[in-house]
Amino acid sequence: MAHRSEHVLGVDQLGKLIGVLARKGYEVIGPTVRDGAIVYDHVESAEDLPAGWTDEQEPGRYRLKRREDMALFGYAVGPQSWKKYMHPAEVRLWSAERQGGTFRILNNEVKPQRPHALLGARACELAAIAVQDRVLLEDKYRDPIYDQRREGAFIIAVQCTQAAATCFCASMGTGPQVSGGFDLVLTELIGPEGHRFLVATGSDRGVEVLTELEAVPATEEDRQQAEAGVEAARQQVRSIDTTGIKELLYKNFEHPRWDNVASRCLTCANCTMVCPTCFCTSVEDVTDITGDHAERWRRWDSCFTQSFSYIHGGSVRTSAKARYRQWMTHKLASWIDQFGSSGCVGCGRCITWCPVGIDITEEVGAIRDGGKDGNP
Amino acid sequence: MIMATGITTDPMLPQPYSVRDVAKETPDTFTLRLEPEIAVNRSSFQPGQFSMLWVFGVGELPISISGDPALQDRLVYTVRSVGQATHALVNRRVGEGVGVRGPFGTGWPAEAARGRDVIVVAGGIGLAPLRPLIYQVLQNRDDYGRLLILYGARSPRELLYRKELAAWARNRETQVLVTVDYGGLGWRGHVGVVTTLFKYARLQPAPAVAMVCGPEIMMRFVTRELENQGLSRDNIYVSMERNMKCAVGFCGHCQYGPHFICKDGPVFRYEQIRNLLEKYEL
Ligand SMILES: Cc1cc2nc3c(=O)[nH]c(=O)nc-3n(C[C@H](O)[C@H](O)[C@H](O)COP(=O)(O)OP(=O)(O)OC[C@H]3O[C@@H](n4cnc5c(N)ncnc54)[C@H](O)[C@@H]3O)c2cc1C
Ligand code: SF4
Ligand code: SF4
Numbered sequence: 001m002a003h004r005s006e007h008v009l010g011v012d013q014l015g016k017l018i019g020v021l022a023r024k025g026y027e028v029i030g031p032t033v034r035d036g037a038i039v040y041d042h043v044e045s046a047e048d049l050p051a052g053w054t055d056e057q058e059p060g061r062y063r064l065k066r067r068e069d070m071a072l073f074g075y076a077v078g079p080q081s082w083k084k085y086m087h088p089a090e091v092r093l094w095s096a097e098r099q100g101g102t103f104r105i106l107n108n109e110v111k112p113q114r115p116h117a118l119l120g121a122r123a124c125e126l127a128a129i130a131v132q133d134r135v136l137l138e139d140k141y142r143d144p145i146y147d148q149r150r151e152g153a154f155i156i157a158v159q160c161t162q163a164a165a166t167c168f169c170a171s172m173g174t175g176p177q178v179s180g181g182f183d184l185v186l187t188e189l190i191g192p193e194g195h196r197f198l199v200a201t202g203s204d205r206g207v208e209v210l211t212e213l214e215a216v217p218a219t220e221e222d223r224q225q226a227e228a229g230v231e232a233a234r235q236q237v238r239s240i241d242t243t244g245i246k247e248l249l250y251k252n253f254e255h256p257r258w259d260n261v262a263s264r265c266l267t268c269a270n271c272t273m274v275c276p277t278c279f280c281t282s283v284e285d286v287t288d289i290t291g292d293h294a295e296r297w298r299r300w301d302s303c304f305t306q307s308f309s310y311i312h313g314g315s316v317r318t319s320a321k322a323r324y325r326q327w328m329t330h331k332l333a334s335w336i337d338q339f340g341s342s343g344c345v346g347c348g349r350c351i352t353w354c355p356v357g358i359d360i361t362e363e364v365g366a367i368r369d370g371g372k373d374g375n376p
Numbered sequence: 377m378i379m380a381t382g383i384t385t386d387p388m389l390p391q392p393y394s395v396r397d398v399a400k401e402t403p404d405t406f407t408l409r410l411e412p413e414i415a416v417n418r419s420s421f422q423p424g425q426f427s428m429l430w431v432f433g434v435g436e437l438p439i440s441i442s443g444d445p446a447l448q449d450r451l452v453y454t455v456r457s458v459g460q461a462t463h464a465l466v467n468r469r470v471g472e473g474v475g476v477r478g479p480f481g482t483g484w485p486a487e488a489a490r491g492r493d494v495i496v497v498a499g500g501i502g503l504a505p506l507r508p509l510i511y512q513v514l515q516n517r518d519d520y521g522r523l524l525i526l527y528g529a530r531s532p533r534e535l536l537y538r539k540e541l542a543a544w545a546r547n548r549e550t551q552v553l554v555t556v557d558y559g560g561l562g563w564r565g566h567v568g569v570v571t572t573l574f575k576y577a578r579l580q581p582a583p584a585v586a587m588v589c590g591p592e593i594m595m596r597f598v599t600r601e602l603e604n605q606g607l608s609r610d611n612i613y614v615s616m617e618r619n620m621k622c623a624v625g626f627c628g629h630c631q632y633g634p635h636f637i638c639k640d641g642p643v644f645r646y647e648q649i650r651n652l653l654e655k656y657e658l
Binding site for chain 2: 102143310334
């Protein structure tokens with residue numbers, strides 16, 4: 001919870017924050033510009049942050065653009081989410097060696113690593129982490145790999161002060177205001193008073209880190225400017241009407257719109273890869289050339305692949321229609337039954353990174369509106 | 377470094393078992409008896425639960441436990457060879473290793489069925505996950521009412537556990553009815569799908585609990601027939617099957633509407649999934 005005793009950090013303190021975290025043993029991960037996008041990666045200093053960049057997003061389209069100021073967090077969200085670090089795309093679960101006719105498991109891969117400090121987590125992303133917590137930690141079984149990474153993580157949230165055209169967190173109730181689940185929360189302020197950050201703490205660890213920085217008490221103006229920033233981010237062009245959404249989708253298992261969307265969907269699985277809550281994986285055994293050494297790898301998988309639902313005799317979901325329907329119905333409906341919350345946090349990534357610009361908000365709208373041919 | 381001692385909480389780590397016996401049931405189906413390589417491991421499970429069985433260098437797959445739950449020094453599986461992993465499994469030789477994870481999932485309602493008639497309806501390999509339940513009922517015969525076993529297979533040579541079926545029928549208050557789709561010469565029993573057996577069954581719907589396992593199409597017809605016979609949906613249980621990679625609810629593959637078959641199933645109360653059974657490509 002944001003403590004009310006808010007402080008202000010000069011922009012110069014951001015480099016120091018990164019240094020303090022590194023000294024405390026964290027590997028600091030933050031936004032950085034690479035290949036024309038803002039991605040999360042190792043940051044060594046404040047120099048690595050995307051100063052003066054913003055993103056323009058539309059269905060099927062993402063572009064970086066120069067800002068008029070030198071804001072460090074002046075974008076919405078990039079293609080990657082923190083699941084890259086908390087629930088990695090590829091992990092080795094264990095390896096084994098053949099011993100005569102039998103085998104011995106050699107190790108499992110909860111490998112000692114530096115805990116991550118996540119710099120720049122948005123409200124929707126904190127909501128997504130909470131969603132993955134419910135799946136991987138709080139249900140019947142705990143995933144030891146996620147557990148270890150998640151538990152060590154230090155989270156520095158940064159409030160959004162502008163939304164992308166693809167954002168719809170406000171309608172999903174997950175943003176834009178960060179309200180919990182962080183160690184520190186920053187709001188970037190730029191104006192006549194200079195380039196600075198309003199900062200509040202959310203944990204004892206956060207307090208410890210903040211005391212090592214040169215913070216001054218926040219003024220009323222600082223607070224007002226921060227509130228206006230979050231208010232600006234609340235202005236979003238997209239939304240999902242979530243009233244009765246579970247029943248809506250369950251009831252419309254058969255709906256012409258599914259055929260309509262299937263005629264556009266390439267089943268490329270991009271949407272599931274960029275989604276911060278999608279958690280599905282597959283396992284693969286690899287054996288070396290001698291055949292005496294085997295490893296089990298876990299990799300992200302997607303319900304858009306045909307093999308995902310394969311059982312002897314054939315896949316359950318052969319059509320693109322069935323696969324898109326599974327994905328969207330899971331996200332917005334069955335997730336609620338399974339884990340007590342929606343599986344969508346409204347980050348908009350699936351809209352931006354869909355090569356054909358399929359828009360989940362529009363698909364829900366079309367189903368809600370009924371239309372016989374499924375045209376919007 | 378975690379050695380395979382069996383004392384670990386990571387549900388993703390297979391435990392080493394070795395094959396003690398392989399018995400041929402039908403031309404493509406074999407029953408394997410596995411015992412833990414570390415003798416202290418006890419193998420307790422509930423009838424209806426399954427394991428993930430791993431063959432070194434081949435892969436891992438879900439297989440129901442088909443043995444007697446009272447015998448905790450072993451795990452018994454009946455496997456039909458249909459593809460790469462099942463083929464490797466049935467071709468394991470005595471003394472060779474198999475990795476075992478589990479047991480996972482929900483079991484048949486053996487407790488809830490106490491004091492009541494038990495109707496077991498199985499198709500093909502579907503008799504395997506029901507066999508532990510049959511053992512349990514027969515070992516505690518006084519705790520249950522009548523036991524009715526209706527079993528269908530494609531042909532006489534594909535019937536599982538033929539000797540046991542005959543032996544079960546000799547128990548008191550137990551009726552075993554068997555049918556095949558294609559009889560051929562020399563078959564003198566029933567011919568037809570398993571639902572045709574109901575007219576020969578001495579069935580009293582009121583005090584009965586039914587447990588059904590077989591191909592999905594068969595379960596659709598059987599559940600409908602059981603309802604026609606007067607059983608309430610709450611007293612019918614079915615076991616479902618979907619692709620599974622982890623068996624602990626992380627991989628997402630076995631989703632079935634709001635359910636994960638690995639942890640919410642495989643055994644479901646019919647009422648829970650009745651609406652889903654009708655949905656094509658769910
Ligand atoms: C809960 C449960 C209990 C089962 N119990 C038994 C049993 O007691 N006896 C038995 O013979 N079979 C059982 N099966 C089915 C058995 O798991 C499949 O026949 C087996 O996975 C096929 O693997 P394969 O490599 O030989 O075949 P392929 O057709 O070559 O399959 C390739 C891969 O697809 C996946 N796959 C294919 N079919 C299935 C399937 N039905 N379920 C899950 N994954 C699948 C597996 O990863 C498999 O390795 C059970 C399945 C489930 C879900
Ligand atoms: S479904 Fe789309 S908008 Fe929702 S959380 Fe996933 S990527 Fe973001
Ligand atoms: S909705 Fe778009 S991103 Fe998702 S699988 Fe279809 S084409 Fe790919």
